[in-house]
Amino acid sequence: MDLHHVRIVLLDQNGQATRQITSLITAIQAVRYQLVTVTEVAQALDILATQRIDVVIVALTAHVDELNWLQTIRSKAPICPVIVYAEDTDESIALHALHSGAHDYVLTSDLSPSVFQRTIRYARAIVAQSVAEQQVQALTLALATAMSAAQQLEQNLDVAIHEIQTPMSILLGYIQLFERRVASWGGIPLRERQMLNTMRLQTIHISRLVSILLDSTQMATNYGKLERRPLELGAVLRAVVASIQGMRAPHLLVLRLPEVAVWIDGDYGRLMQIFHNLLLNALKYSDLHSEITLTLRADGQIIVQDYGIGIPSNALPKIFNQFFRASNAQLQGGTGYGIGLAVVQDLVQQHDGTITVTSELGSGTTMTVQFPCTLRPNRLVELPTLINELDEVLIRQRSLS
Structure with missing residues (x-):
């Protein structure tokens, strides 16, 4: 669309608007306007069907069918901006015109070269936005089909x-x-x-x-089959904290463990991934050198608490959705794809557990994970097996860090 050469169809029954608009566009030097005047809506539709037209202006009079003309033009030429030109200052008529399909409304008393150009730019911008939204919807549908x-x-x-x-x-x-x-x-x-x-x-x-x-x-695919075996949660959390500290994180990590051992049936690598992700989130959205606590209770409850930027209340219900990031997290910058907490929730549920979040904007966030506990097994997993699993987890963490 040429911004410096604008073709206009003016639907004007009595010719008064034609004289004023012709005088107006003659005074404008920056843009060349080509005005085509018609008196019937059928003529306007014929021109729209056969020529490149950038804007349609409908001059309102007392004719009862004029608002219906707006709907007809919008239905026949949906991507062409339509502007209403009128002498009447009745607000109800203006609203009716806009509801009938007009993209903007301008009064004779307000019309000047600058207002005229601004009105046309605004109407064209609305149409461009509408076309873009339709294209986005089409692309979204195509993407959904492709994902399927x-x-x-x-x-x-x-x-x-x-x-x-x-x-x-x-x-x-x-x-x-x-x-x-x-x-x-x-x-x-x-x-x-x-x-x-x-x-x-x-x-x-x-x-x-x-x-x-x-x-x-x-x-x-639910991560395939989890390799669940008896594990002591305190040992898992100590390994997670050690891996984070090995990254030289400039925060104070505090690990609090109960006096008794807490046993669950879990996949060692996936448990490491759960708490590694939660701690990395706490690090990412907390001030440098601030405290982050990881607390294990005797009933299998694990609490990750930070004192960072917090989460807006309207974002809390969506915080575990895939590809969702809270608005303040996006403003803070940094990398992130909004999948970490979705992965965490899925893995916790795979372990028959639950995860909840409480947060206050500007005061920090608390993530609470609850696992079902089991009794200490009579026979523990052989040490070489756990060492091999730990090696695999550390390799994965190095790729994430």
Whole structure:
């Protein structure tokens, strides 16, 4: 659409509007307006069907059918802006015209070159927005159809993502090793050091995206079968805190454990993932050096409490939805795809547990997880098995950090 050459159809029964608008557009130098005047709605429809028209102006008189003309023009040319031009200042007529399909309403007494140009720009902007919304709806429908078809590929995608994770972890390890060696050599130009740092950061970013994609696909298939066995929750939480502290997080992590051991039937790797995600969220949305507490109670309840930005009350019901992020979390910036808490809730439910959240905006958030406890088993899992599982979890956490 040419912003400097605007073609207008003016539907004017008595010719008074034609004279005024012609005089008006003659005085405008920045935009070239081409005015086509008709006296019947049928003539306007014929022109709209055969020519490129940018705007339709309907001059209202006392004719009873004029408001019906608006509806007819809007139905025949839905993407063409329609402006009502009138001498009457009756607000009810203006509202009726807008409800009948007009995009804007201008009075003769208010009309000036600047008002005329602003009115046309506004009407065209409304139509452009409407067209964009329709395109978004069409794309959303197409996306939903594509996602439905993609469900058939989930199993193969899951395997492919697993295959990507291993070389990415190896690549990141070699980059970090090379960085340490380069640092010991000395005399490496700043540009080459920046390139190496960029490689490391991009590898970490890809690893995070791979992990997020893996989590989202696994949620659709309930993560396969959980490898549940008797586990002592205190030991799991100590391992989680140790992994977070290994990332040199600039916060005070406080772990509170009961005097008695708390046993549950759980998947070690998935439990690590649950509390790793919860602590990372607390770190992300808390001030540096603030305190974050992780408390285990004897009844199997685990509480993660921070004193960060908090969650708006209207966002709390949606906080566990996939791809949802609260407005203040988006404003704070940082990376995030709104899938971490959805994964956490799904994994907690897979363990027959529950998770709830309480929060006060600006004062922090408390996540409460409740698992069903079991008795201490007579025979514990062999140590080599747990060591292998811990290695796998640490590799996954390094890709997320």
